[in-house]
Amino acid sequence: MKYSSYYLKTNKEAKSLESINATLLQKGGFVEQVMAGVYAFLPIGLRVLNKIETIVREEMDKVGSELLLPALSPKSLWEQSGRLNTIDVLFEVRGANDLARAKNSASYILNPTQEEIMTTIVRHYAMSYKDLPLAVYQIQTKFRSEPRAKSGLMRGREFRMKDLYSFHETAEDLDRFYDEMKSVYARVFDRMGLGHATHLTLAGGGDFTSNFSHEFQTVCETGEDIIFYDEKEKIWKNKEVASEELQKTAESVRASEVGNIYRFGTKYSDSFDHIITQQNGDKSAVHTGSYGIGTSRLMGVLVEKFHDEKGIMWPESVAPFTVYLAGLNRDDDATIAAADAAYTALEEAGVETLYDDRDTGTGAKFADAELLGIPWRVVVSKKTAGKLEVTSRATNETHLLEISEFLKKAGK
């Protein structure tokens, strides 16, 4: 991608927002805040979000089928589950003006989560033990009426989320799948460079269930949660389940919740009459679980984890581009030709490259490369004499390399 023809404008002078992630993402032209807790993803930001969601999708495809549920649902479903008046972040939707309300007086729910819809759909599909176990998921925009939304992409009124739902004949089979999902989630966070910093954490059931659940908490100075390490049980616990004693004495860290997994037992099957026929002909309620990952929140957490005073430092797996190619000496035709050739060679080798072909000075180009957090800055100038000057954003080490040497380094 050539910078000059791309919708991208960094703005180091942009006003700071209330969180590091929103501030850096807005300065870098990744997002723009439309209102508190609501962000537009600009082209380079959408690239990062898509990479995060592709990793999530690839891992979920190994255990379930993707579908797409609507954002709207009838209120009757939420009455039936008993959650219409108990979820304190639930949004409703209705005509916005007199004209609209005169034509359609109904109101609907704008879904923060989708156990209700999912159960009513899957009960038509899974009517026998033969159809189970079954897992379906979606990656979709969701909505919560957050009173305070000051943590950038880490707490949105509108946010992207992967939610997977599983359906089982027995509690034991749900437990088996629930444990499998712990490994699936660990792989997702590993692939984004967060594996070492993300702890499986025992938690309460929240709005959902009286069972214990688990959160995946990424250690992060600016996280909204505190988690405690229980030495005896060798497990991290969140505030809901850590005893007073543990909260006083145990090792604790700030963390941000990037995923959660729940076992509901037959709660939703009971509410929505999701009954199957067992092999012996008996009828029984289905056992269900749900499994969330906040993909836009992850983008925020990644920035909180991976940045320095100059800007973002994306892990390569989610970086918008692998290489920031800075073409210098734009008044010299031979150097321009060398940079053009390097761009072509990188693209042909499958290295995603943002080619800064602008007539701006070296300082502005280097500052953009650092702010944008692209893993490799590659300079072509009069001085590089046919080679590439390659600098790692992570280590700041610089090497003068042949293009073939760099391609090898980049795994191509």
Place this chain on the structure above:
Amino acid sequence: MKYSSYYLKTNKEAKSLESINATLLQKGGFVEQVMAGVYAFLPIGLRVLNKIETIVREEMDKVGSELLLPALSPKSLWEQSGRLNTIDVLFEVRGANDLARAKNSASYILNPTQEEIMTTIVRHYAMSYKDLPLAVYQIQTKFRSEPRAKSGLMRGREFRMKDLYSFHETAEDLDRFYDEMKSVYARVFDRMGLGHATHLTLAGGGDFTSNFSHEFQTVCETGEDIIFYDEKEKIWKNKEVASEELQKTAESVRASEVGNIYRFGTKYSDSFDHIITQQNGDKSAVHTGSYGIGTSRLMGVLVEKFHDEKGIMWPESVAPFTVYLAGLNRDDDATIAAADAAYTALEEAGVETLYDDRDTGTGAKFADAELLGIPWRVVVSKKTAGKLEVTSRATNETHLLEISEFLKKAGK
């Protein structure tokens, strides 16, 4: 994909809905109606939607950069544009219960279209003639408070839409781009097999503008619109702009609007102070246009156009799979092995194949193949003796082919 491990259940006995498209899509397990005008896309339905959106994305990438705007926006933006009280399908969002409203008493707009947000974002980006022309687009879920939503995917309260916005220094440059988009749109509809049946149609400006606009109307018996051919001007016109005389005398057809393009001039730039510096230093308001394609509506229109009494007949470019491989004689190990081998060969050649490996009878398999509308039914049975019995869904012609012959036919 093996049918036995896929989330797919056809249901020929499902009750009919109010439209052909919703009825066939629900019987085929593509969608499930959650409420009037609101549908869940089940896995095989999401495959079709993704194929439609991929075609749209590929063509839009040739003229603009993709981004993703939020579904929520502040009411103040709609006050500023003067549309808060004039759009009769506008939805608002607020806390759904007392708990939620006590914590957050604000209300927001759930966007049916996004000129307001887009203008406020792009004005930060495009401040000089050097930044223009500029085109950005998104493919996103949108919302309209439709009083009647009885046309299946052709009229949703919640629907998928591609919306592209363009920004220009002069009215002439907007006109140039507007004409270019007519060709871009023609290519999109061509690629989906709708080119011959889709007419560029002169229309009014709707909520948006007093200028003329254009619609892309696909001839369709169940379409909600009527368009008239003006012999003198050699152009189709919709009801808004066809004279009474023309409506009485001209050739007319029912059609469904699958796309529309608008020129706003400086309407939104004036509302939101989007002013640029021209080359000579003068300031001027930006000229803008917007360009929509309803991607979920297209899925409905495709079914209305391409079906018979047995089910859907997808054009190959948007079909969920290219081949429905019916493995018969499941009690015969050699035939099972032959079908397995055909499946492997097809997948390895890149032919997307739904392999019906179930123990059901031939009639059920063939009925599913027809209902699902997959372009090629390929049978492996005792009788086919190492070859494939290939039947076209479109023509119903059957040929006994070597696998190499079929791969050639399928363009592999």
